[in-house]
Amino acid sequence: MIRLIALDLDGTLLDPAGQITDETKAAIAQARQAGIKVVLSTGRSVQEAADFSAQAGCDNLSVCLGGAVLSDNATGAHLRRWDIPADVSRKALELCLNRDIELMIFAGEQIVLDPFSQQSLSKTFPYPVFHNAAVVSEDPIAYLEEHDLPLTKIHGDWNRPAYPLEELSQLQDVELTSSNDHDFELVPAGVNKGRTLALLALLSAVVLRCIWVARHASSPFYAYVSMGMAGMLIVQIAANVGMCLFVFPVMGLTLPFISYGGSSIITLYAAMGLVSSAKARALPSWLRDRGAL
Numbered sequence: 579m580i581r582l583i584a585l586d587l588d589g590t591l592l593d594p595a596g597q598i599t600d601e602t603k604a605a606i607a608q609a610r611q612a613g614i615k616v617v618l619s620t621g622r623s624v625q626e627a628a629d630f631s632a633q634a635g636c637d638n639l640s641v642c643l644g645g646a647v648l649s650d651n652a653t654g655a656h657l658r659r660w661d662i663p664a665d666v667s668r669k670a671l672e673l674c675l676n677r678d679i680e681l682m683i684f685a686g687e688q689i690v691l692d693p694f695s696q697q698s699l700s701k702t703f704p705y706p707v708f709h710n711a712a713v714v715s716e717d718p719i720a721y722l723e724e725h726d727l728p729l730t731k732i733h734g735d736w737n738r739p740a741y742p743l744e745e746l747s748q749l750q751d752v753e754l755t756s757s758n759d760h761d762f763e764l765v766p767a768g769v770n771k772g773r774t775l776a777l778l779a780l781l782s783a784v785v786l787r788c789i790w791v792a793r794h795a796s797s798p799f800y801a802y803v804s805m806g807m808a809g810m811l812i813v814q815i816a817a818n819v820g821m822c823l824f825v826f827p828v829m830g831l832t833l834p835f836i837s838y839g840g841s842s843i844i845t846l847y848a849a850m851g852l853v854s855s856a857k858a859r860a861l862p863s864w865l866r867d868r869g870a871l
Contacts, residue, residue, distance in 0.1 A: 584619040625717040667729030680735040685727035732764040798858035
């Protein structure tokens with residue numbers, strides 16, 4: 579059964595004119611009515627993803643910046659984000675600046691542009707995100723350091739002969755990608771849309787599995803144990819996401835299986851052991867006892 583549909587923007591959700599057709603909106607609405615989560619998975623910014631998600635009627639989660647950010651469209655908050663290490667980001671920007679390149683610098687929740695890039699992009703893309711970006715006349719590296727901003731992604735366009743592709747490919751802890759013959763993107767190593775979608779689907783799959791075990795348990799006791807574990811995960815996930823959205827106060831709860839914390843990992847794996855035990859006892863007796871034959 580399909581549980582999740584992830585849509586790219588260019589060439590998938592958007593037609594050649596950059597619009598979302600009524601047929602596409604109707605299909606998304608039909609999928610959501612069937613209980614399927616519909617999210618965006620794009621290399622574009624959080625602001626753009628939120629805008630198109632609202633137009634299309636998708637769910638509030640989006641994978642943005644090529645997988646570097648998992649965001650909440652309703653608030654713009656980053657539920658999960660991977661940044662380029664500070665020492666590598668300086669080297670990458672030094673290679674890209676002053677080369678007649680339309681350079682989009684994604685710094686956490688902010689987009690930083692030089693005057694040339696802002697003027698060009700505002701004409702090419704009629705999206706408010708480029709008009710509201712921080713336009714810096716001084717060195718963008720100094721701007722990031724002054725405001726203590728991380729580097730999440732670099733997007734270059736317009737003048738391919740000027741691209742320092744060979745030099746960028748030699749940097750550590752980053753990945754160099756390109757979706758066509760006239761641009762490039764630099765993101766943290768290991769970051770891609772698939773990885774972020776896997777993170778989004780993983781916790782849902784674990785919770786659903788616990789509920790499945792509870793429904794097929796051999797006794798009420800095992801059903802209560804499995805459903806209790808599912809409830810524990812739901813509460814912990816909701817609390818962690820709520821803290822990221824500034825809805826709940828900051829508490830000492832980890833994101834299950836993801837956040838650091840030795841006691842949390844031990845507790846969660848012990849809980850999964852109990853669910854596995856309940857699952858084993860739900861099997862037919864001839865299958866449970868076949869090891870003794």
